[in-house]
Amino acid sequence: MDPVTGAERLTVLALEPWFGGSHRQFLEQFAARSRHAVRILGLAPRHYKWRMKAGAWELGMRLEREQVKRPDVLLLSDFVDVPALFGCLPPDWADVPALLYFHENQLTYPVRRRANGGPPGGDAAEHLSPQADHHYGLTNILSCLRARGLVFNSRFHLDDFAGAARELLGILPRPRPLLELQAALAEARVVSPGIDLEELDLGPGPGADAPLRVLFPHRAEHDKRPEDFVAAALAALARLKEAAQLEFVCLGEGDSALFDALPAERLVQRGRLESRADYARMLGSCDLVLSTAGHEFFGMAVAEALAAGCTPLLPRRLNYPDLIGPETGNRFAGAGLYDTPEELVARLVAAAREPAPFRLREQRARMRALVHEFDAPAVAAELDTLLGACWNSAPT
Numbered sequence: 001m002d003p004v005t006g007a008e009r010l011t012v013l014a015l016e017p018w019f020g021g022s023h024r025q026f027l028e029q030f031a032a033r034s035r036h037a038v039r040i041l042g043l044a045p046r047h048y049k050w051r052m053k054a055g056a057w058e059l060g061m062r063l064e065r066e067q068v069k070r071p072d073v074l075l076l077s078d079f080v081d082v083p084a085l086f087g088c089l090p091p092d093w094a095d096v097p098a099l100l101y102f103h104e105n106q107l108t109y110p111v112r113r114r115a116n117g118g119p120p121g122g123d124a125a126e127h128l129s130p131q132a133d134h135h136y137g138l139t140n141i142l143s144c145l146r147a148r149g150l151v152f153n154s155r156f157h158l159d160d161f162a163g164a165a166r167e168l169l170g171i172l173p174r175p176r177p178l179l180e181l182q183a184a185l186a187e188a189r190v191v192s193p194g195i196d197l198e199e200l201d202l203g204p205g206p207g208a209d210a211p212l213r214v215l216f217p218h219r220a221e222h223d224k225r226p227e228d229f230v231a232a233a234l235a236a237l238a239r240l241k242e243a244a245q246l247e248f249v250c251l252g253e254g255d256s257a258l259f260d261a262l263p264a265e266r267l268v269q270r271g272r273l274e275s276r277a278d279y280a281r282m283l284g285s286c287d288l289v290l291s292t293a294g295h296e297f298f299g300m301a302v303a304e305a306l307a308a309g310c311t312p313l314l315p316r317r318l319n320y321p322d323l324i325g326p327e328t329g330n331r332f333a334g335a336g337l338y339d340t341p342e343e344l345v346a347r348l349v350a351a352a353r354e355p356a357p358f359r360l361r362e363q364r365a366r367m368r369a370l371v372h373e374f375d376a377p378a379v380a381a382e383l384d385t386l387l388g389a390c391w392n393s394a395p396t
Helices: 021-031 050-064 082-088 136-145 155-171 178-186 226-239 257-261 276-284 300-307 322-325 341-353 361-369 376-394
Strands: 011-015 037-042 073-077 098-102 110-116 128-129 149-152 212-216 246-250 268-271 288-290 312-317 334-339
Touching: 011 226, 021 037, 021 376, 037 050, 037 246, 050 082, 050 136, 073 376, 082 136, 098 155, 098 376, 136 149, 136 155, 136 178, 149 155, 149 268, 149 341, 149 376, 155 178, 212 226, 212 341, 226 246, 226 341, 276 300, 288 300, 300 312, 300 322, 312 322, 312 361, 322 334, 322 376, 334 341
Parallel strands: 011 037, 011 073, 073 098, 098 149, 212 246, 212 288, 246 268, 288 312, 312 334
Antiparallel strands: 110 128
């Protein structure tokens, strides 16, 4: 029992086969703020297919080796094969309730394949194709049925997964758990991964006379479509009489050769900043955060840029419309959501010619307010409540 609130204080064991990146940040952020006693047991973030296939066995071995006591509740990520996990747990853990959190899913996560249908790599052109190996998506589905509660990081993600799961189950032999999955997803909740607003200050943007500074926050991978960003940047530079009106910050992991096409003098930063403080300062020095992503389950990089005061310039798809809300009035100063590549370029050019609105403190504070609901303490409280409900629903 929590001595301050009187709420039940549970022992929570968080199991994470992919303990790195956003998965690690999510768990450590939650554990530091939860009212429950949270222990994290994670595996190194490598060989994701192997982690999904064998992570349950390896976690089970570690639990036995480290003599971990039975918890009140399990907190699992989508990388966990939940039925397999319970097969690897001690027999008296069979009725421990599990809350399953979906950062992503393997049904709608895009894969890159060669145009001739071969494996990635080589000289053949590559393109996005639907996930051909359905085993991992089916693992997600069966995990939904075994878990006591489900949480997705966005409404878009929940709806996206539900549609893809119905489609897959529709082509599989009978019997198939269509109704069971529908019932499980009907009870699913949406909770964002959370943002530590204390470490992301509201930044001032660049100096008053500086060029428009545009942030591309994504890793240079196929699902973020960096080639579309580079094409838009070059087109905008070509339209401006003074190229010095526009500069770019590229902060994602990886260093795509595509960025070689951008004039070096127009690149303020290229590549990831290792220091979290340096990262926060760089976000706060930008005017716009630009995305060309073809796939995104939540949009953490964009949300963090909003927290630092950047105005969004995002495609009208994925979770972005929900993330930034309605485009009422001129709340995005001419930026906001775009529908076509041509519209993206036109808005970039217009913003470069008149960057002052993006540097007003009132404008930057409005952008930060868009993500107040995702503040880490509030998210931890939501998860605490869901874990409590999960525990209370356990059979006695």
